[in-house]
Amino acid sequence: MSTPVLEPKMLCQVALVVHDIEATARKYATAFGFPIPPIIQTPGFDKARTTLDGKPSEATAKLAFLQTGQLVVELIQPDEKPSVWRDFLDKNGEGVHHIAFRVADTKATEALLTEQGMKTLQQGLYVDGSGMYTYVDSAPQLGVMIELLENFPKDKARPA
């Protein structure tokens, strides 16, 4: 046993990219006996501070979150601009895009993953600015992309 880079028990989301989020959300709602979840539009660079390969990006997406109790199933419908979501959808069609882990310190986790050859692809803030997400190029090693989710402490200012 070595020191974990990712805390297995912090696995908290499974996320799919889809072509038509309203249609898919409706089908999940039927299968799960749920009300149809709200669809959230992510903002542009101005608010989301999205970067792709380290460069500012205006890519956005529509999101829906399905609470399953143990973890969240997230649906993502990307716009046409380059993003890790659009790239997956164009190459693979609909499917599971990533699995997400909560982390306490994104920078420290990124450094450890980079040592293992998994570098950051896309990064940005949550829609409400309360935390940040980081997509790591882990598919060649782990078979799936990993997302790191860091919730900022409530009293901590949002990083510049």
Added chain:
Amino acid sequence: MSTPVLEPKMLCQVALVVHDIEATARKYATAFGFPIPPIIQTPGFDKARTTLDGKPSEATAKLAFLQTGQLVVELIQPDEKPSVWRDFLDKNGEGVHHIAFRVADTKATEALLTEQGMKTLQQGLYVDGSGMYTYVDSAPQLGVMIELLENFPKDKARPA
């Protein structure tokens, strides 16, 4: 809210198909700070009673299970025979193949899913015969394949 076909809180597994399960399991062990999990070889039709599109199949796979606390990450390396795993790997490469839900009654759940246009693709027994798995053709509707997992009651004989 309608009656659920799938209990969201029964989501219990995320499973990937991979080319080299030993190599991928080693990388997860490193990332998660885990010991390398045992690799399990599934048996042929004689024991697993595998069916594909309703017909007996000799397809097998190597499996590894990573306990993450909330749910299990399963790695699957299929053999070359036709199966839902081999089909995905050939079409999409490595990636998340399905998400799995525990069910109390496979036949009842299959019937409800079939009504929604999601029919059974592959079915079989657990390696130790203690339950059965069912893969449903849900990707066109839900963006990902669903697996139903039914654990047989301990005092119930294994179905013929």
